[in-house]
Amino acid sequence: xxxxxxxxxxxxxxxxxxxxxxxxxxxxxxxxxxxxxxxxxxxxxxxxxxxxxxxxxxxxxxxxxxxxxxx
Amino acid sequence: xxxxxxxxxxxxxxxxxxxxxxxxxxxxxxxxxxxxxxxxxxxxxxxxxxxxxxxxxxxxxxxxxxxxxxxxxxxxxxxxxxxxxxxxxxxxxxxxxxxxxxxxxxxxxxxxxxxxxxxxxxxxxxxxxxxxxxxxxxxxxxxxxxxxxxxxxxxxxxxxxxxxxxxxxxxxxxxxxxxxxxxxxxxxxxxxxxxxxxxxxxxxxxxxxxxxxxxxxxxxxxxxxxxxxxxxxxxxxxxxxxxxxxxxx
Numbered sequence: 001x002x003x004x005x006x007x008x009x010x011x012x013x014x015x016x017x018x019x020x021x022x023x024x025x026x027x028x029x030x031x032x033x034x035x036x037x038x039x040x041x042x043x044x045x046x047x048x049x050x051x052x053x054x055x056x057x058x059x060x061x062x063x064x065x066x067x068x069x070x071x
Numbered sequence: 072x073x074x075x076x077x078x079x080x081x082x083x084x085x086x087x088x089x090x091x092x093x094x095x096x097x098x099x100x101x102x103x104x105x106x107x108x109x110x111x112x113x114x115x116x117x118x119x120x121x122x123x124x125x126x127x128x129x130x131x132x133x134x135x136x137x138x139x140x141x142x143x144x145x146x147x148x149x150x151x152x153x154x155x156x157x158x159x160x161x162x163x164x165x166x167x168x169x170x171x172x173x174x175x176x177x178x179x180x181x182x183x184x185x186x187x188x189x190x191x192x193x194x195x196x197x198x199x200x201x202x203x204x205x206x207x208x209x210x211x212x213x214x215x216x217x218x219x220x221x222x223x224x225x226x227x228x229x230x231x232x233x234x235x236x237x238x239x240x241x242x243x244x245x246x247x248x249x250x251x252x253x254x255x256x257x258x259x260x261x262x263x264x265x266x267x268x269x270x271x272x273x274x275x276x277x278x279x280x281x282x283x284x285x286x287x288x289x290x291x292x293x294x295x296x297x298x299x300x301x302x303x304x305x306x307x308x309x310x311x312x313x314x315x316x317x318x319x320x
Binding site: 004012013014015016017019021022025026028029030032033034036037039040041042045046052053054057058059060061062063064065066067069070071 | 072073074075076078079082083093097102105110128129133134135138139142143145146148149150152153155156159160162163164166167169170172186189191194195196197198201203206207209210213265278280283284287288
């Protein structure tokens with residue numbers, strides 16, 4: 001029971017993280033996310049970094065099922 | 072005390088798990104409809120001269136397994152990172168919600184804004200149902216709907232927070248949600264509709280595919296919200312003291 005009583009009480013809000021601390025990590029995470037999402041969702045669609053269709057074909061089923069536009 | 076760096080790393084880790092869960096769901100519920108749609112596409116394609124086969128860059132076996140897994144996991148990592156940043160901003164700033172409840176709420180908002188709202192206007196389409204010539208226009212409209220969805224859920228939080236002192240939490244949330252629904256509904260009514268699904272394409276197959284697609288999104292967001300919330304709450308527990316340890320016999 002000791003562990004259960006040591007839990008934060010329900011409705012106990014954590015102290016907000018200052019925006020100054022979040023900003024660099026938000027930028028870092030957002031840049032990585034945009035690059036990853038581009039290659040899964042849009043590469044070799046209307047724009048292409050790499051020539052050919054291999055990236056598009058490799059993630060083809062995921063692109064359809066995740067709701068991106070494929071062709 | 073929560074820390075943005077820890078939350079971001081946790082979000083990307085949880086994203087890997089969410090991607091694997093999405094893959095399992097998509098493999099069992101989505102691959103059947105995709106296979107049937109490709110069979111439809113091939114049956115209606117102009118036949119190649121006898122003895123020739125279309126050159127496949129990536130085989131169906133790779134697309135439906137390792138390709139789908141890669142796409143789901145990469146998507147999960149990206150969403151997990153963005154999700155974690157949103158939780159880092161929202162934690163302690165939405166009423167008196169705990170970190171775990173905040174993670175759950177952000178996941179629901181993410182599912183609605185990123186998946187459900189765009190889906191209502193431009194739902195996912197199986198292979199064989201799109202005209203490649205309109206891909207540019209469709210891509211632009213889809214991302215516009217995505218921006219509208221994300222803006223709508225952020226709008227709900229911002230407006231509800233500002234109305235809360237006057238109306239109370241419940242009424243402020245309802246008023247803000249109704250406002251966002253009106254905005255989204257107007258956008259859906261005004262934006263051009265696109266329906267390129269061929270007449271002879273099975274409506275049941277289309278329904279199964281779209282349901283599988285929405286289900287894949289639901290599994291992704293549910294895993295993100297629930298696992299991230301669990302891990303965050305666990306990390307906030309004070310380290311067990313010696314007295315709390317079971318006494319060794």
